[in-house]
Amino acid sequence: MELLKSFKPGPLDHYRRLASFDWKKLKVFLETEDIIRYKHEIVQFLKANPICYPSYKEQSLDETRHIALMRMKCLQTSEIIKYVNMVDNPLKLWACYETLFQWDFGTTVKYSLDSGMFPNVVRNLGTDVHYDIVQQIEDRKIVGCFALTEIGHGSNVSSMQTKATFDKERNGFVLHSPSFEAAKCWSGVLGQCATHAVVYAQLYTADGKHHGLQQFVVQVRDADTHLAPPGVVVADMGAKVGLNAIDNGLVIFNNYFVPKSALLNRNGDINENGEYVSRFKDKSKQKGAALSALSSGRISITNMAAVASGQAVMIAVRYAAVRKQFGPEGSNEEVPILEYQTHQHRLLPYLAGAVIFKAFSRYLVTDNFQNSIDTLLGNPRADANERGMEMHAISSACKPVAGWWAKEAIQECREACAGHGYLKAARFGELRNDNDANCTYEGENHVLIQQTSNWLLKYAPVVLQNGGQQQRVTTPYESLNFLTNFKEIMGMKCNVESIAQMSAPEQILHMYQWLVCYLLKISHEKHERNLQCGKDAFWAKNDNQVYYNRTLAVAYIQHFILYRFLTFINECEEPSLRVVLTKIFSLYALFNLERHSSFLYQGGYFHGEKHNQLLQDSILLLCKELKDDAVAVVDAIAPDDFILNSILGNSDGQVYEHLKNSIFQGEGNLTRPKWWHDIIHNKHNTSKL
Known part of the structure; x- marks a missing residue:
């Protein structure tokens, strides 16, 4: 090319x-x-x-x-x-x-929030009443952000406190933050730039009925003065550890009125009688649509x-x-x-x-x-x-x-x-x-990954049933189709006798499938024991995370990543590429599998010293074999030097030349500091500090 x-x-x-x-x-x-x-x-x-x-x-x-x-x-x-x-x-x-x-991570996230996430949410969840604001977005007349998280609640969206109460007489909503904990925070682009925000708030009708979390598109700064209107307080969150290109901010509402059209009403709306109507009968599906x-x-x-x-x-x-x-x-x-x-x-x-x-x-x-x-x-x-x-x-x-x-x-x-x-x-x-x-x-990662384990554990009763024929498991992305063979997989023992066998992709997938099945089994069984011991559903699940649910979710996604990559390899027709890609597959897979070795022994899949030794030997051999290909692999995935932007990683390999230029051309690196006299005369000048 x-x-x-x-x-x-x-x-x-x-x-x-x-x-x-x-x-x-x-x-x-x-x-x-x-x-x-x-x-x-x-x-x-x-x-x-x-x-x-x-x-x-x-x-x-x-x-x-x-x-x-x-x-x-x-x-x-x-x-x-x-x-x-x-x-x-x-x-x-x-x-x-x-x-x-x-x-540039920061600028790209900033761009994606304003030009991607914000307009997409308005388009996907709004209706024809939002045509004007969509047009303003396309004309770059407004800058948008996404306001979900609150000071007091992040992952637990059901307990968020920001309220949107419908005012029938004025035909609009009153947004209110009952406390500082209800302040919408960490909203990217809100700190200094955003004029509008998609705000998640608990919707109440005039009769006091609560209808769950809904989205509203709200103006938070005046288009001409760039100042917050009365009833709105906007603040920058300040400097962060990283991503400082993104101006994260918070917003507090004090009985701030917005028109009825502020509600993104594709999934739910207020009718002429002031009643809330939704296309969802199931409230859990309504919340799922709100967070889609x-x-x-x-x-x-x-x-x-x-x-x-x-x-x-x-x-x-x-x-x-x-x-x-x-x-x-x-x-x-x-x-x-x-x-x-x-x-x-x-x-x-x-x-x-x-x-x-x-x-x-x-x-x-x-x-x-x-x-x-x-x-x-x-x-x-x-x-x-x-x-x-x-x-x-x-x-x-x-x-x-x-x-x-x-x-x-x-x-x-x-x-x-x-x-x-x-x-x-x-x-x-x-x-x-x-x-x-x-x-x-x-x-947050540890909270988020529970969503996966919750979904996985729904399949446990299906595959762990006693007696009868094993039920077929099929999912659209095929991430759990192997559970159809759950009983057969659980009956397997590792019969690997060589590094070549240990590194074989199909063998590796079998090991991960056994691992997921075993972790599904023991996670479900511990959860049932927790319930039998008198714990309610909340604490039974909570006390089942470490070593069980969390590890189950990690092993599941590792298997799916490998499954997809092996499918990708099989699309390659060039033999030399298939060889190196297979080594890449096996090294990544075994490197992670070693971290699960205790479960492989605990469940009886590995036995004796040889299997762990073969696992370690395979990792080291794959590293050795990939060593000569490492630079070429980097060349294949690396961007232009302008993009990579590292004095140590340029494609020309001139590390010391770039290092020298960085030192000698750096601003102020060859000049004395403005406060040089304090170095020499520090004893006499300490009183001035």
Whole structure:
């Protein structure tokens, strides 16, 4: 492909020559030629706009926010990036966000909230009465945000306190925050920029009846003065650990009146008699519809975490291939640190994860977007409800698992680059701090993953029934179809006798299926024991999380990620690519399976010393075999150097040259400080401090 140029000769040549496959072919397989061209157009657009250039200069919080706003406005002018909000090729949606996340997490989240999440919620949950506000959104006359979380409640949405009481005489709603705990908080773009917000509030009719959580589109700042109107208090949350490009804010309402049209009324409305009417008879389905936008958010965060972990390992692997330390006694040659077993074990499982999460994110984003397109065009799939429930379970697990994986990967990669990795210009600090939020927002990870285990445990009575024929289990995404063979799987024992058998993909999937079945069984049994001991349903579930429900959900999503990746591998026709992708599959799978080894022994699947030894030996051998391919794998998944933006991870491998330039060209690095006299005369000037 003409856009994929060969790299200039340099320090990375040694490993590039050792590669067992053509990195260009792998890149095309992972992305397609059309997507590579599309990404190139995005990068060229960013390079053509000075506001989009990276900078290591220290900025004030105000400068950071202002630059992010100008970058967001720049993105909104791009016809190329408008694909994000168009009914077009869903693969372009994934490609666009992957590229923009790689470039600037904060600005991209800010852009996606204002240009993606906010207008999509208004369009999907509003009706023709909201045409004017949709038009204002499209004309960029307003800036929008999403206000769900409150100071006192995040995950427990049912207990949120913000009220919207219908005033029949004025034909509108009175929004009120009864206490500071009811303040809507952490709303991205609200702190300084938003003029409007989608506000989640408990709806009450004039007769005092409560009708659950509903969405309202509310103006929170005047369009001309940018000041909050009477009855509304808006505040910035202040500086954060990371993602400071996003101005998170809070809003408090003091009997603030909004017209009836503020209610996004597709799923529920107030009739002429002042009564609430809903298309849902089941209140749980009503709440699910109100929170439906969050599934897309969790998928987006999975993509963000995949990007963060991927960039960290790209930088660390290229650095490890260049950095040389020590060597055999009597040798005058130092050895690249990538040659050391410890370093391979530290980095290469995360490299495998980078490829797998990239493919999985592509699958999730494109499938979810296609579902949205089908629904928007009035052609929902026949199994749309079942798909929605299963995707809720999938996204509620993959968002935590991807966030935790990225947290581990970034820290390990930072440490693997030692002191140089601690420089801001290496970029690990930015990746670590920006990813940190992925473990919290759109659902705190430990709370969120319970949604998945709750769904999984509903299948326990089906597969654990005593007597009778095993019931068939089928789900739209096929994530639990193997439960049809639950009894057969539970009767299996590990019969692996070699590393080759341990590393075989089908064998690995069988091990994960056994693990999920076993964890489902013991989690259900412990829950039943809790109930029999007199615990009510709430505490029976609560006391079943650690080692049981949580681990069950993690193993389930790990299996599904592997299942999808193996399906992806089977689409590859190039033998050399299939070989390296299979090694990537096996390394990621066994690296995670080792963490579950206690359950494999506890349930009797593993027995004796040999199985754990074979597991460990397989991991180390796969690391060794992937070592020579590591740089080529990075070349296949890495973005343009402009986007990667790390002095240690450039594709030319000139680590020390870039490090020298960073030091000698850094602002103030070669000048004395303004307070230099305090260094020399500190004894005489202490009284002035």
